[in-house]
Amino acid sequence: MDKLEFSSWNGKVVDNRKGKAKKASRAAAVPFPAPVRGEKAAAVMGWNGLVVLEPGADVPSLTVQYLKEIRKISCGECSVCMIGIDMLLDIFKDMADGEGFESDLAEVEKIVRDVAANAKCNFGQSALFPVSDAVKHYRADFVAVVKGDRKIDGKAYGTAVTAPCIEACPASLDIPGYIEYIKNNRFSDSLGLIRKNCILPGVIGRTCTHPCESACVRKDLDGSLSIRLLKRAAADFERKEKSAPLPVPSGAKDGKVAVIGSGPAGLAAAYNLRRKGYGVTVFETLPEAGGMAAVGIPDYRLPLDILRHEIGLIGDMGVEIALNSGIGKIDMDDFRKKGYQALFLAVGAHAGNRMGVKGEETKCDGLVDGVEFLRDLNLGKKIAPKKKVLIIGGGNVAIDCARSCVRLGFKDVEILYRRSRAEMPARLEEIEGAEEEGVKIRYLTAPLEVVSKSGKFSCLNCIRMKLGKPDESGRKRPEPVKGSEHVVEADLVISAIGQSAVIPVTASKKSLSVNKNGTVKVDPKTMMTSVEGIFSGGDCVTGPATLIEAIAAGNMAAEGIDLYLRGEAAGGGLSFDGVDLKSQRAGGYVVKEGAEAVPFLEMAKRTTGFGEVEGGFSHAGAMEEAKRCLRCYRVAVWEKGK
Amino acid sequence: MVNIVINGRKEKAKEGATILEVAREKKLDIPTLCYHKDLSPFGACRLCTVEVKTNGKWQMVPSCNTPVENGMEIATDSEKVLENRKAVAEMLYYRYPETEAVREMAERLGVDVFSEKGEEHDCILCGLCVRTCKEIVGVSALSFEDRGPERDLEEPRIGFDPNACIGCGSCAFVCPTGFVTMEAVDDKRIIWNKVFQMTECAVCGKYFAPEDQLKYISRTTGVPFAKLTTCNNCR
Numbered sequence: 001m002d003k004l005e006f007s008s009w010n011g012k013v014v015d016n017r018k019g020k021a022k023k024a025s026r027a028a029a030v031p032f033p034a035p036v037r038g039e040k041a042a043a044v045m046g047w048n049g050l051v052v053l054e055p056g057a058d059v060p061s062l063t064v065q066y067l068k069e070i071r072k073i074s075c076g077e078c079s080v081c082m083i084g085i086d087m088l089l090d091i092f093k094d095m096a097d098g099e100g101f102e103s104d105l106a107e108v109e110k111i112v113r114d115v116a117a118n119a120k121c122n123f124g125q126s127a128l129f130p131v132s133d134a135v136k137h138y139r140a141d142f143v144a145v146v147k148g149d150r151k152i153d154g155k156a157y158g159t160a161v162t163a164p165c166i167e168a169c170p171a172s173l174d175i176p177g178y179i180e181y182i183k184n185n186r187f188s189d190s191l192g193l194i195r196k197n198c199i200l201p202g203v204i205g206r207t208c209t210h211p212c213e214s215a216c217v218r219k220d221l222d223g224s225l226s227i228r229l230l231k232r233a234a235a236d237f238e239r240k241e242k243s244a245p246l247p248v249p250s251g252a253k254d255g256k257v258a259v260i261g262s263g264p265a266g267l268a269a270a271y272n273l274r275r276k277g278y279g280v281t282v283f284e285t286l287p288e289a290g291g292m293a294a295v296g297i298p299d300y301r302l303p304l305d306i307l308r309h310e311i312g313l314i315g316d317m318g319v320e321i322a323l324n325s326g327i328g329k330i331d332m333d334d335f336r337k338k339g340y341q342a343l344f345l346a347v348g349a350h351a352g353n354r355m356g357v358k359g360e361e362t363k364c365d366g367l368v369d370g371v372e373f374l375r376d377l378n379l380g381k382k383i384a385p386k387k388k389v390l391i392i393g394g395g396n397v398a399i400d401c402a403r404s405c406v407r408l409g410f411k412d413v414e415i416l417y418r419r420s421r422a423e424m425p426a427r428l429e430e431i432e433g434a435e436e437e438g439v440k441i442r443y444l445t446a447p448l449e450v451v452s453k454s455g456k457f458s459c460l461n462c463i464r465m466k467l468g469k470p471d472e473s474g475r476k477r478p479e480p481v482k483g484s485e486h487v488v489e490a491d492l493v494i495s496a497i498g499q500s501a502v503i504p505v506t507a508s509k510k511s512l513s514v515n516k517n518g519t520v521k522v523d524p525k526t527m528m529t530s531v532e533g534i535f536s537g538g539d540c541v542t543g544p545a546t547l548i549e550a551i552a553a554g555n556m557a558a559e560g561i562d563l564y565l566r567g568e569a570a571g572g573g574l575s576f577d578g579v580d581l582k583s584q585r586a587g588g589y590v591v592k593e594g595a596e597a598v599p600f601l602e603m604a605k606r607t608t609g610f611g612e613v614e615g616g617f618s619h620a621g622a623m624e625e626a627k628r629c630l631r632c633y634r635v636a637v638w639e640k641g642k
Numbered sequence: 643m644v645n646i647v648i649n650g651r652k653e654k655a656k657e658g659a660t661i662l663e664v665a666r667e668k669k670l671d672i673p674t675l676c677y678h679k680d681l682s683p684f685g686a687c688r689l690c691t692v693e694v695k696t697n698g699k700w701q702m703v704p705s706c707n708t709p710v711e712n713g714m715e716i717a718t719d720s721e722k723v724l725e726n727r728k729a730v731a732e733m734l735y736y737r738y739p740e741t742e743a744v745r746e747m748a749e750r751l752g753v754d755v756f757s758e759k760g761e762e763h764d765c766i767l768c769g770l771c772v773r774t775c776k777e778i779v780g781v782s783a784l785s786f787e788d789r790g791p792e793r794d795l796e797e798p799r800i801g802f803d804p805n806a807c808i809g810c811g812s813c814a815f816v817c818p819t820g821f822v823t824m825e826a827v828d829d830k831r832i833i834w835n836k837v838f839q840m841t842e843c844a845v846c847g848k849y850f851a852p853e854d855q856l857k858y859i860s861r862t863t864g865v866p867f868a869k870l871t872t873c874n875n876c877r
Contacts, residue, residue, distance in 0.1 A: 076767055076798040077786070079675075079688045083733040114729040117702055118688045184786045185776070589694065589703040 005057070007032065008133040009049035011585055015137070017055070031578040033160065033636040037525065039572025040641030041158075047126045047584065047634045050133045054641050059138040060145050061152050063131055064092050066637040069159045070127045073633050075180065081124035084115035088131060095145045096152040102143055105135045116586040121631035122217065123176075126584035156640040160574040163632045164581040165227060168215035171197045171552035175212055176631045179230055183626035187237040187619075188244070194231055195246070198551055199271040199314065200264060202239065202306040203293050205232025206614070209427060209546050217582055217632050222592035225628050226617075229598060233622035239309060246271070246313050253277035255565050258340040260327050260504070263291020264547045265346035265538025267311065268554025269561070270319045276562050280319045281340070285326035288379060291348050292539070293547055295375040296397070298404045299610035300601075304378075331507035332533055342533050342561045345504075345512075345520065346554065349539035350375070353498040355392060359450035360495075366457030367450060370397040370496025377404055385409035386491035390460060392416050392447055393496035394424040399431060401494045402439045407610050413439045416488070418446040418465050423475040433613065437606055446478065448485065450493070459489045501540035506531055519543050525570055527553070527560040535561055574636055581634055596625040644712040649719060661705035661716055662690055670718050672705055673727065673747060675734075675818060676768035681777055683707035684769045688730045689747065693717040702726060728752045738764040743819045763820035767798060771813035771822055781858070783807035802834040809838035809852035845876035 007014040009032040032051045035041040043050065043057035045066040052059065067089050076082040088111055094100045112132040119125045135142050144150035165175040174193055181190035194201045208228045216224035238244070256279040259266045267290075270280045288294045290307045315321055335343055352369025354360055360367075370393065377383060389410045391402045394417035405413045415434075417424060420443045424431060435441070449461040464484035467476035501519055506512050513521040513530035520529055520536040527535045537553030539545055563570055599615035606613060617625060643654045648668065655664040660683060665672050675687035683706040690705045695715035705718070717723060728751045735748040735755065740762035749755045767786070775784040787801035809831055814824040825832040829840050829849055840849035841856055850873035860867040 077769075078686050079730055079734050079766075082798075083737045087733065087736055110729075114726070114733070117726060118691060118730055120685055120688070120704075185782055186785060589696075589701045589708065591708050 005052040005055055006137060007049065007051045008130070008137060009046075009051055010580070010583065011049065013137070031580070033574045033576050033579055033638075035572060035638065035641070036575040037570070037572035039158070039574070041574075041638040042155075042641040044574070044636055044638040045130045045134070046636030047123075047130065050130045050137070056642075057639055058141075058153075058155060059134050060092070060141050060150065061155055062157070062637065062639045063134045064089070064096075064152050065154070065157050065639075066635070067092070067131065069637050070123075070635050073123060073127070073161065073635055075121070075631070078118070078120035078124065080115045080118040081120070081127075084111050084128065087111050088128075092145075092152060095142070098148050100146045102146055104146070105139065105142055108132070108135050119588070121629075122584060122587070123631045123633040123635075125586050125588050127633075127635060129585050158574065158638050158640060160576075160636045160638075162576055162581065162634050164215040164217055165212040165632070167576055167581055168211045170211070170546070170549045171555060173197045173212075173231075175227055176629055176633055178234060179225065179227070179626045179629040180631070182230055182234060182622050183629070185623060187234050187622075188242075190234040191238050194234055197555060198231075198548070199268050200293065200307070200310050200547070200551065201231050202235035202310055203264070203302060204548055204551070205229065205235050205616075206302050206306065206612075207293070207297055208548050215582075217630055218590070218628060221590050223595050226595045226598075226625055229617055230622055230626060233617040233619075235306075235310075236616050237619065237622075239306075243309075243313075246317050247275070248317050249275055249277040251277055252279075253565075255279070255341045256281070256339045257561055257565075258283065258335050258343045259346060260330070260343065261291060261346040261348055261538070261540075262289040262311070262321055262323075263346060263348045263538060263550060264293055265348075265550040265554040265557070266291065266344065267314055268551040269344045269346065269537070269558045270321075270554075271314050271317070272555055272558030273561060274314070274317050274319045276558070278562075278565070279339075282319060282321045283325045283327050284321060284323050286375075286379070287323050289321050289323060291346075291550075292350070295350075295378040296371060296400075298374065298377065298400050298407075300403065300407065300606070300613050301400070303612050327504055329507050330504050330534070332531060334507070336533070341565055342535060344554075344557050344561060345529070345534060345536040345540065346538040346550075346557075347501060347504065347540045348550075349499040349501040349544045351500045351502050352495065353500055355447055355450075355495050355497055357447050357449055359452060362450070362452055364450070364452035364455050364457045366491065367452070367493045367495070370401045370494050371499050373401055373494050374404065377408075383408055385411075388412040388414070388490045389492040389494065390414055390416055390488060390490040391494045391496055393498075394419065394426060395496065395498070396426045396430060397499070398494075398496035399426045399434050399439075401496050403430075403434050403437060404610075405494075406434075406437045406439060406607055410492075414490075415439060415441045416445045416447065416460075416462065417441060417443055418478040419475060420444060420467060423467075436603065444478065445488075446480070457490075457493060459487050460493060462486055462488050499539070499544045501543070503540060506534070512536075517543060525560075526564065527557040528564065533564075535564075574638060576634075581632070584632075590630065593628060595628070596621045644710055644714075646710050646713070647715040649717060655710045657712075658709055661692055661694070661703070661708050661710055661714075661718075664710055665692075665705060665716075665718050672718055673751065674706060675743065675747060675766065676770060677706045678770055678773075678816065681770065681773040684773065686767065686769055687734070689727055689734075689751075691723065691726055691730070693720055693723055724752075734766065738762070738766055738819075740764070741766065741819050763823075765800060765821040766819055767800075768818060770816045770818065771800065774812045774816045779808070779810055779812050780862070781806045781808055784813060802836075804834070804836045807834060807836055808855040808858040809833055809836070810855045841871055843873035843876055844871045846873060848873060850874070 009030045042054040043052040071085045074082040112128040178190040178193045210228040212227045213224040259270045259282040262282045262284040352371045385408045389405045391398050444465045451458045464481040465478035468479045471477040520541050529536050535557045537557045538550040601613045673689045676684050685704045685707045692705045731748040731751040738744040740760040741764040742760040745760045772784045776782045783803045783806035785801045811824045814822040831838040838852035856870045
């Protein structure tokens with residue numbers, strides 16, 4: 001970033017203009033939404049201030065453009081926000097037409113104050129401040145407009161809209177937008193908006209780790225909105241009321257794309273490419289589509305019919321999904337011969353990691369890895385319950401295995417985890433759910449050796465651990481306690497200590513570049529691998545991650561593939577990295593009310609079957625919950641720079 | 643009961659009641675355009691804003707949807723409140739200068755209003771009709787349209803679902819500006835441009851309710867349609 005001309009970001013004024021007193025000249029003083037990826041900005045106007053980067057920036061014209069953009073986000077629900085914006089636009093129009101007065105500038109500041117003080121949502125309360133900053137600090141330019149010495153005219157502009165929740169979402173779902181639709185009883189419109197960035201709404205509405213809820217401004221007031229469950233409500237409403245097909249592209253594009261893997265990343269890419277008009281074939285090794293969503297998540301969390309319904313809709317758009325069609329070796333030339341101009345590799349991470357203990361390599365009956373166990377279970381393999389099962393690991397897979405074992409009829413289900421509860425990576429509600437169902441968790445215990453006799457698992461030699469200094473992951477490192485070795489007996493051991501990707505080899509001269517940990521290397525901007533025409537995303541690029549991250553990768557890859565096939569390059573934009581999206585200069589009084597509750601399956605039914613545990617919102621409950629949204633939309637408009 | 647201080651006077655108030663409910667019970671005048679005692683508060687018109695002191699800080703809040711809290715200090719007529727109300731009324735008047743309900747309100751709150759009577763019946767988006775249709779009638783035929791990120795630059799408006807509407811006319815009854823109209827022509831009622839066949843009272847022969855409404859009542863209550871065809875006066 002070059003020199004900063006002026007900034008009022010966050011209310012902190014930095015002014016380096018000629019003739020103005022020098023205060024500070026570091027652009028980094030307050031992080032503001034800054035242009036990235038080759039984008040240039042002459043000036044940026046956003047909810048929290050005005051930032052001028054080039055001396056020639058046209059602040060009055062930018063102000064008018066900003067008002068036009070925020071008017072699109074203003075919902076008109078309360079009396080002041082949209083009307084206030086219109087009043088300001090009228091004032092600036094009069095000025096531009098030579099019918100304004102200098103005294104109008106004071107009126108501008110009054111309207112900004114009145115809207116901020118009275119608007120119903122966080123957007124209305126915050127959005128107008130930069131207009132006030134502009135007329136205050138660039139008064140001479142506005143006076144020149146009044147006098148007819150300066151014009152208000154359109155330059156090249158860019159607009160970015162976000163919110164704390166949107167920014168936290170890997171797939172950047174328009175969360176306040178889809179919530180607003182639900183509030184207004186427009187569930188189908190809500191679902192349509194969700195699907196723009198998330199093609200498995202019913203799946204994600206059930207399984208998402210919802211980082212959006214951690215970012216919700218209500219979190220520290222009276223609890224975050226149940227954003228995940230609202231998404232589920234939109235999806236469930238559609239399934240119950242009327243299932244409309246996904247929009248099919250009007251004009252077909254030349255070009256076919258092969259997608260390897262039908263997990264969330266593959267499906268998201270397939271859907272987006274199909275929507276853009278490309279022909280898409282998805283190749284899946286397993287007899288069931290959905291990747292980890294199908295074989296990694298048990299039915300009590302995600303009923304298979306939900307996933308099948310959503311995949312079915314993608315299939316109905318004309319995406320061909322070939323099951324039982326594993327691709328062992330990727331030959332891009334061969335794919336090209338078959339008409340595929342690009343390939344998206346999304347094979348996930350389906351290989352269970354080794355525990356790295358003695359005796360593990362000896363194949364024995366009674367020792368399985370977690371992903372394999374869940375895969376067998378989900379593909380319908382009969383698993384006979386035994387008396388005691390031990391699950392090694394503290395992640396979501398470990399919990400999924402444990403809770404599944406409860407349902408299968410294992411009498412004694414115990415998790416061994418080498419750290420303490422505070423470091424457990426599994427979702428808290430999942431850990432609590434497991435405990436409610438009778439799963440025991442033995443903390444600070446690690447396996448040392450798998451003991452087997454004549455091909456049959458016998459027992460696990462373990463050791464107690466204590467927590468030392470934090471490691472690279474930020475969690476306290478477990479250290480063995482000398483002399484605490486002990487034996488733990490069980491009938492079955494499931495090791496669930498992480499997964500890795502198994503990357504198919506390429507047949508072309510150039511092989512796929514991989515990272516040290518075995519994941520595929522891609523250009524983060526285009527998602528292309530080291531082999532031209534082959535793109536990759538999802539768990540096989542990031543290592544085991546969440547479903548929504550995989551969907552985000554699929555969305556991005558579809559963009560990258562589309563640009564590649566059209567021979568275009570990705571443009572830049574505005575980045576909100578490091579910008580405090582929660583803070584705003586005026587905030588309203590928020591009535592504390594707490595989230596709406598949903599029903600849960602009764603305990604007796606949980607230990608006997610795989611029925612869905614968590615219920616969804618009722619129609620009315622979803623609308624009530626949606627009302628809690630504070631609409632913390634943040635808009636930034638920039639005049640393109642030189 | 644909770645203890646509150648309202649306009650400097652110590653009072654007791656029902657727990658969970660909104661500031662507006664308490665104030666009206668104490669005969670304190672707070673203007674509203676989007677409030678109705680039988681509907682859930684909406685907080686749209688922003689005219690009912692008052693000041694409250696919580697945690698030592700005075701803040702502006704809409705009184706219609708803010709419940710009283712123990713120890714809350716409330717000012718319903720401070721200079722700041724009155725100024726603020728006037729500013730909101732000015733904005734409403736700016737947008738709807740010809741709508742009588744808005745003009746009356748603006749004048750009452752100190753805005754300079756042109757003397758001639760307003761001729762228009764604008765929709766001020768108070769949401770009374772939408773809430774009545776959902777909460778009282780129970781059919782949700784009305785909703786807000788053109789809201790949300792995909793809307794165009796037109797004004798938001800009320801969306802009407804003719805398949806859900808039963809023609810009861812509650813929306814027209816509750817509308818404060820006369821925007822929602824209901825017309826009776828012979829044996830027909832026209833509302834939101836939908837034509838409803840009226841039912842004759844089996845006793846007096848007057849047209850008294852749309853067929854669709856009686857069918858809806860029959861469906862939801864289980865009372866046979868034939869038993870509903872007598873008007874209130876003849877029952």
